[in-house]
Amino acid sequence: xLNSIASKICLLATFGLAISASAVEKKKIDFVxxxxxxxxxxxxxAASSGASESNHxxxxxxxxxxxxxxxxxxxxxxxxxxASNTSLVGQSADKTVxxxxxxxEGISVTATLKVSANSVYxxxxxxxxxxxxxxEANCGSACRHDALMTVGDKLVYKNVKLLSTQDTYYTKxxxxxxxxxxxxxxxxxxxxxxxxxxxxxxxxGTNLVMRRSGGYITASQNNTDWGYVxxxxxxxxxxxxxxxxxxxxxxxxxxxxxxxxxxxxxxxxAEGWQKNMNSAPKVFGEYNSKDGNGNPVNTSKRRTYFDGSxxxxxxxLKTVWDANDAAKYTLSNVLKxxxxxxxxxxxxxxxxxxxxxxxxEIVWADDNNARAWVVFVNGxxxxxxxxxxxxxxxxxxxxxxxxxxxxxxxxLGAYSNEVTTLDANATYYKVTLGDxxxxxxxxxxxxxxxxxxxxxxxxxxxxxxxxxxxxxGKSASQIDASKAAVEIVAAGDIELxxxxxxxxxxxxxxxxGIITNAAAESNNAGFNGSAFVNFAAGDLSMIxxxxxxxxxxxxxxxxxxANGSGNARSLAAAAPGVCTAGIDGCKSAESLxxxxxxxxxxxxxxxxxxKLAEGAGYMTFATIGGNDGPNLDQVELKLVKADGTTxxxxxxxxxxxxxxxxxxxxxxxxGQLVRESVGPSxxxxxxxxxxxxxxxxxxxxxxxxxxxxx
Numbered sequence: 285x286l287n288s289i290a291s292k293i294c295l296l297a298t299f300g301l302a303i304s305a306s307a308v309e310k311k312k313i314d315f316v317x318x319x320x321x322x323x324x325x326x327x328x329x330a331a332s333s334g335a336s337e338s339n340h341x342x343x344x345x346x347x348x349x350x351x352x353x354x355x356x357x358x359x360x361x362x363x364x365x366x367a368s369n370t371s372l373v374g375q376s377a378d379k380t381v382x383x384x385x386x387x388x389e390g391i392s393v394t395a396t397l398k399v400s401a402n403s404v405y406x407x408x409x410x411x412x413x414x415x416x417x418x419x420e421a422n423c424g425s426a427c428r429h430d431a432l433m434t435v436g437d438k439l440v441y442k443n444v445k446l447l448s449t450q451d452t453y454y455t456k457x458x459x460x461x462x463x464x465x466x467x468x469x470x471x472x473x474x475x476x477x478x479x480x481x482x483x484x485x486x487x488x489g490t491n492l493v494m495r496r497s498g499g500y501i502t503a504s505q506n507n508t509d510w511g512y513v514x515x516x517x518x519x520x521x522x523x524x525x526x527x528x529x530x531x532x533x534x535x536x537x538x539x540x541x542x543x544x545x546x547x548x549x550x551x552x553x554a555e556g557w558q559k560n561m562n563s564a565p566k567v568f569g570e571y572n573s574k575d576g577n578g579n580p581v582n583t584s585k586r587r588t589y590f591d592g593s594x595x596x597x598x599x600x601l602k603t604v605w606d607a608n609d610a611a612k613y614t615l616s617n618v619l620k621x622x623x624x625x626x627x628x629x630x631x632x633x634x635x636x637x638x639x640x641x642x643x644x645e646i647v648w649a650d651d652n653n654a655r656a657w658v659v660f661v662n663g664x665x666x667x668x669x670x671x672x673x674x675x676x677x678x679x680x681x682x683x684x685x686x687x688x689x690x691x692x693x694x695x696l697g698a699y700s701n702e703v704t705t706l707d708a709n710a711t712y713y714k715v716t717l718g719d720x721x722x723x724x725x726x727x728x729x730x731x732x733x734x735x736x737x738x739x740x741x742x743x744x745x746x747x748x749x750x751x752x753x754x755x756x757g758k759s760a761s762q763i764d765a766s767k768a769a770v771e772i773v774a775a776g777d778i779e780l781x782x783x784x785x786x787x788x789x790x791x792x793x794x795x796x797g798i799i800t801n802a803a804a805e806s807n808n809a810g811f812n813g814s815a816f817v818n819f820a821a822g823d824l825s826m827i828x829x830x831x832x833x834x835x836x837x838x839x840x841x842x843x844x845x846a847n848g849s850g851n852a853r854s855l856a857a858a859a860p861g862v863c864t865a866g867i868d869g870c871k872s873a874e875s876l877x878x879x880x881x882x883x884x885x886x887x888x889x890x891x892x893x894x895k896l897a898e899g900a901g902y903m904t905f906a907t908i909g910g911n912d913g914p915n916l917d918q919v920e921l922k923l924v925k926a927d928g929t930t931x932x933x934x935x936x937x938x939x940x941x942x943x944x945x946x947x948x949x950x951x952x953x954x955g956q957l958v959r960e961s962v963g964p965s966x967x968x969x970x971x972x973x974x975x976x977x978x979x980x981x982x983x984x985x986x987x988x989x990x991x992x993x994x
Contacts, residue, residue: 307652307653308652308653308654308655308691308692309339309655310654310655310656310670310671311339311655311656311670312656312668312669312670313342313344313373313656313658313668313690313694314329314330314333314341314342314343315329315330315341315342315343315344316344316346316665316668317343317344317345317346317350318345318346318348319346319665322355323343323345323350323352323355323356323382324355324356326343327356327365327367329341330343330367330370331366331367333367333370335367335368335369335370336369337369337403337438338692339369340369340370340371340403340405340692340693340694341367341369341370341371342370342371342373342655342690342693342694343370343371343372343373344373344374344375344658344665344668344694345372345373345374345375345380345382345409346375346380346664346665347374347375347376347379347380347664347665348379348380348381349381349383350380350381350382350383351383351384352382352383352384352396352397353383353384353385353386353396354384357384359387360386360387360388360390360393360394361384361385361386361387361394361396362384362386362393362394362395362396362398362433363384363395363396363397363398364398364400365397365398365399365400365401365404366400366401367401367404368401368402368403368404368436369401369402369403369404370401370404370405371404371405371406371407371693371694371695372404372405372406372407372409373405373406373407373408373409373690373693373694373695373696374407374408374409374410375408375665375696376408377408377409377410377443377444377445377470378410378445380408380409380410381409381410381412382396382397382409382410382411382412383396383411383412383413383414384396384412384413384414385413385414385415386413386415386429386430387415389415389426389427389428389429390428391428391430391433391451391454391480392433392454394413394415394428394429394430394451395413395430395431395432395433395454396411396412396413396430396431396432396448397411397431397432397433398430398432398433398434398435399432399433399434399435399436399439400434400435400436401436402436402437402438402439402458403436403437403438403439404436404439404440405439405440405442405630405693405694405695406439406440406441406442406444407441407442407443407444407631407693407694407695407696408442408443408444408695408696409444409445410444410445410446410447411431411432411444411445411446411447412431412446412447412448413429413430413431413447413448413449413452415427415429415448415449416429416448416449417429417447417448417449417473417495420449420475420495420496421496423449426450427449427450427475427476428449428450428451429448429449429450429451430448430451430452430453430454431446431447431448431452431453432446432452432453432454433454433455433456434454434455434456434463434465435456435457435458435463436458436463437458437460437462437463437464438464438465438625438627439464439465439466440465440466440468440627440630440631440693441465441466441467441468441470442468442469442470442631442695443468443469443470444467444470445470445471445472445473446470446471446472446473446474447473448473448474448478449474449475449476449478449495449496450474450475450476450477450478451474451476451477451478451480452472452473452474452478452479453472453474453478453479453480453481454480454481455479455480455481455482455483455485456481456482456483457482457483457507457508461507461508462483462621463482463483463484463485463508464483464484464485464619464621464625465483465484465485465486466485466486466488466615466619466627466628466631467485467486467487467488467490468488468489468490468627468628468631469488469489469490469491470490470491471490471491471492471493472490472491472492472493473492473493473495473522474493474494474495474499475494475495475496475499476496476499476500476503477499477500477502477503477534477536478499478500478501479492479501479502479503479504479512480502480503480504480505480536481504481505481536482504482505482506482507482508483506483508483511484506484508484509484510484511484513484618484619485511485512485513486510486513486515486615486618486619487512487513487514487515487517488515488516488615489515489516489517489518490514490517490518491517491518491519491520492514492517492518492519492520493519493520493521493522494519494520494521494522494526494530494550495521495522495526496526497523497525497526497529497530498529498530499526499529499530499531500530500531500532500533500534500558501519501530501531501532501533501552502532502533502534502539502541503533503534503535503536503539503561504533504535504536504537504539504540504541505535505536505537505538505539505562506538506539506540506541506566507538508540509540510540510613510617510618511539511540511541511542511566511567512533512540512541512542513542513544513613513618514541514542514543514544514546515544515545515613515615516544516545516546516547516821517543517546517547518546518547518548518549519546519547519548519549519550519551519552520549520550521550524550526550527550527551528550528551528552528553528554529553530550530552530553531552531553531555531556531557531558532552532556532557532568532570533557533558533568534557534558534560534561535558535560535561535562535563535564535565535568535590535592536561536562537561537562537563538563538564538565538566539565539566539567539568540565540566540567541565541567541568541569542567542568542569542570542571542610542613543569543570543571543573544570544571544572544610544613545571545572545573545574545849545850546570546572546573546574547574547575547576548573548574548575548576548581549575549576551575551581554582554585554586555585555586555587556570556583556585556586556587556603557586557587557590557603559587559589559590559591560590560591560592560593561592561593561594562592562593562594562595563592563594563595563597564590564591564592564597564598564599565590565599565601566599567601568590568601568603569601569602569603569605569609569610569613570583570586570603570604570605571604571605571606571607571609571610572607572610572849572850574848574883574884577808577809577883577884577885578808578848578883578884578885579883580883583604586603586604587603588600588601588602588603607850607851615628628822628910630691630692630693630695631691631693631695631822632691632822632823633689633691633695633696633697633698633823634651634653634654634689634690634691634697635651635653635689635697635698636687636688636689636697636698636699636700636701637649637651637657637672637687637689637700638700638701639685639686639687639700639701639703640703640731640732640733641676641685641703641705641706641731641733643708644675644676644677644708645673645674645675645676646659646673646674646676646685646687646703646705647672647673647674648672648673648687648700649672650672651672651689653689653691653692654689654690654691655670655690655691655692655694656668656669656670656689656690656694657669657670657672657674657687657688657689657690658687658688658690658696659674659685659686659687660685660686660687660688660699661679661683661684661685662683662684663684663686666679668690674687676705676708679705680705681705681706681707682704682705683704683705684702684703684704684705685702685703685704685705686699686700686701686702686703687699687700688700701731702730703730703731704730704731706731706733706735707735710735710736711735711736712733712734712735712736713733713734713736713774713775713776713777713778714732714733714777714778715727715729715732715733715734715740715777715778715779716732716757716777716778716779716780717742717780717781717782718756718757718779718780718781718782719781720744720782720784721784721830721900721901721902722746722747722750722784722785722786722830722832722900723744723745723746723747723750723752723782723784724744724745725742725743725744725745725780725782726742726743726745727740727741727742727743728740728741734774734778735774736774736775737773737774737775738773738774739771739772739773739774740771740772740773740774740778741769741770741771742769742770742771742772742780743768743769743770744768744769744782744784745768746784747784747793747796747830748793748796748813749786749787749788749789749791749792750784750785750786750787750789750830750832751784751785751786751787752768752782752783752784753783753784753785754766754782754783755770755780755781755782755783756780756781756783756952757779757780757781758779759772759778759779759780760780760781761973763780783900784900785832785900786831786832786900789832790834790920790921790922791812791918791919791920792829792830792831792832792903792918792919792920792921793812793813793814793815793829793917793918794813794815794816794817794827794829794916794917794918794919795813795814795815795816795817796813796829796830797817797827797828797829797830797902798827798828798902799817799826799827800824800825800826800827800828801820801822801823801824801825801826802817802818802819802820802825802826802827803817803818803820804816804817804818805817805818805915808846808884808885808915809885810846810885810886810887811846811887811915811917812844812917812918813917813918816846816915816916816917817915817916817917818915819855819907819912819913819914819915819916820907820912821907821910821911821912822910823910824906824907825906825907825912825913826904826905826906826907827904827905827906827916828902828903828904829902829903829904829905829919830900830901830902831860831896831900831901831902831903831919831921832899832900832901833860833896833897833898833899833901833921834898834923835898835923836895836896836897836898837895837896837923837924838893838894838895838896838923838924839893839894839895839896839921839922839923839924840891840892840893840921840922840924841857841859841891841892841893841894841903841919841920841921842889842890842891842919842920842921842922843876843878843889843890843891843892843905843916843918843919844887844888844889844916844917844918844919844920845878845881845887845888845889845890845914845915845916845917846881846883846884846885846886846887846888846914846915846917847878847879847880847881847884847888847914847915848880848881848882848883848884848885848886849880849912849914850880851880852877852878852879852880853877853878853880853911853912853913853914854875854876854877854878854908854911854913855875855876855878855905855906855907855908855913855914855916856873856874856875856876856904856905856906856907856908857873857874857875857876857892857903857904857905858873858874858903858904859894859895859896859901859903860896860897860900860901860902860903873904874892875908876890876892876905878890878913878914884915887917893924896921903919948960948966948978949966949978950966950968950971950978958971959971966978
């Protein structure tokens with residue numbers, strides 16, 4: 285039971301929320317391309333910056349296409365980047381494009397960007413070699429044109445896209461025989477051996493796109509301990525006729541390549557791995573491969589015998605793995621090295637700020653995890669600042685402002701809310717809308733302010749199965765609080781609090797909740813409602829599901845979920861009132877273990893007990909310790925009777941008689957009990973004017989209605 289577990293777990297610890305031991309040093313972005321100069325100037329500044337591993341020189345690229353092949357490339361349009369401890373950060377992966385068009389093919393002479401440096405961080409950028417991309421069928425047997433070539437250690441790529449044909453991504457070791465790299469999300473496209481080379485590279489959630497029939501995703505020659513490890517990646521093709529015609533990889537020399545938990549929307553040939561190249565592989569492994577619908581891939585014909593066509597070596601390998609085989613291939617084991625390197629600490633994003641206009645400034649709360657904030661006006665880069673404010677001097681009234689926080693590496697987190705700038709000389713009033721549990725409020729306002737004399741409209745929109753119950757708040761006296769759609773002509777601050785009740789339903793959909801670092805999706809069949817919620821690994825991932833308890837008491841909470849991962853996954857759960865606003869005010873939480881289901885389209889239920897107060901509130905579910913969770917579909921409440929059995933109860937209809945009435949209670953529309961009596965009525969004397977919820981019941985039937993006190 286949530287409120288009676290022996291060990292109370294604070295959600296800050298249970299949910300694995302990252303809290304900085306010390307503040308990140310505030311520092312502006314070092315170089316903005318197109319503002320402080322071109323990329324050639326940025327490279328020169330970075331090379332002489334004296335940056336360190338803990339204090340990167342950050343180069344920011346606003347959205348746009350950058351022809352670095354002509355600007356900084358050699359005679360074959362290859363640009364070599366040599367500044368260690370540097371970050372290359374774009375505004376968005378799809379629209380920030382650095383490109384070249386190499387002339388002569390070759391694996392070591394064509395890269396759009398050759399990184400010959402250590403501790404380089406890259407985020408939200410596309411590297412694009414235009415030599416043969418899009419013309420794969422006509423480029424002949426050798427189309428070696430790299431998008432990225434690396435000679436370095438401790439390299440990080442978050443949301444990075446590589447576009448080319450053969451040898452798109454080529455990895456090499458540095459002079460110390462190290463070559464660790466970490467990929468988080470992103471996408472790599474190519475035709476033949478489009479991920480090739482040496483080193484220990486861990487790919488987490490990266491999309492792999494095959495662009496030609498008969499190709500190979502990898503060609504590795506690993507002289508390190510782990511090689512290429514792909515985890516939670518997705519494989520697709522650009523033409524469905526390529527499906528089943530390509531290979532997972534081949535051995536350039538002593539290959540080590542592993543695919544774990546792969547989503548194969550497009551599948552390789554039945555044998556999976558190419559038989560021979562130069563020498564027999566050391567490790568080829570595959571574990572828990574699923575098709576696009578979450579069903580296991582048939583791996584019964586995967587190749588196990590290999591030989592080297594050049595050196596005559598042979599090997600017989602176990603290529604289809606079980607959980608024990610896969611267990612040691614963790615991110616930590618693959619990349620930690622002797623210095624315990626953890627790249628996930630570098631890719632963690634800073635939360636989006638909530639911005640507002642105050643006079644002639646945009647302001648937001650400070651954040652110790654933010655190195656700086658980048659300000660965008662109408663979607664375009666405007667400035668970066670180290671204080672939590674931005675002057676609107678020179679910005680036209682009506683402009684749309686957003687802000688993103690930069691982490692210690694300069695990588696930008698999610699956009700803030702959008703604020704449409706107001707005339708700083710006009711009189712504005714603040715608009716406050718209370719928490720709308722069970723629905724939402726739409727308005728004609730773009731922010732939380734309204735100009736004097738302007739008509740502000742507000743419409744309360746209930747979730748499915750809920751209904752509008754009334755408005756409260758200090759402005760409720762200016763409107764008909766029983767109507768869902770209302771208008772107020774601004775003559776002062778506006779405060780409205782909507783109230784919703786779940787009439788006749790005890791089933792609540794997860795997608796109606798407040799979703800944090802998770803996603804409402806509909807790609808796996810069998811869910812109820814309009815979607816399900818897919819949690820994410822890494823940062824805290826959370827859903828607050830609006831629920832409604834008809835009466836106070838103990839409930840059986842039935843959670844419908846799917847978990848096709850093959851292993852049990854856990855979530856922390858907190859009942860309404862136990863954890864307010866997700867984390868703040870936490871009292872206790874319980875860890876729930878969701879057993880594996882047959883696949884992601886098989887839905888099961890898990891039940892637990894919780895004591896709930898009457899009325900609306902949020903049932904919170906969150907990931908634990910950065911681990912992923914199950915897909916969550918819905919929550920059902922069943923009232924537990926005195927004999928321990930459960931009953932699903934909805935509100936009685938107003939036409940039902942109540943004989944005799946034993947209890948009458950009066951609540952504010954936010955759920956606060958203000959009056960209670962035994963008998964047929966309750967006094968409203970000396971109550972503040974406004975809307976109230978009147979509830980009457982005899983212990984078996986319950987009736988409630990909205991009343992107005994004048």
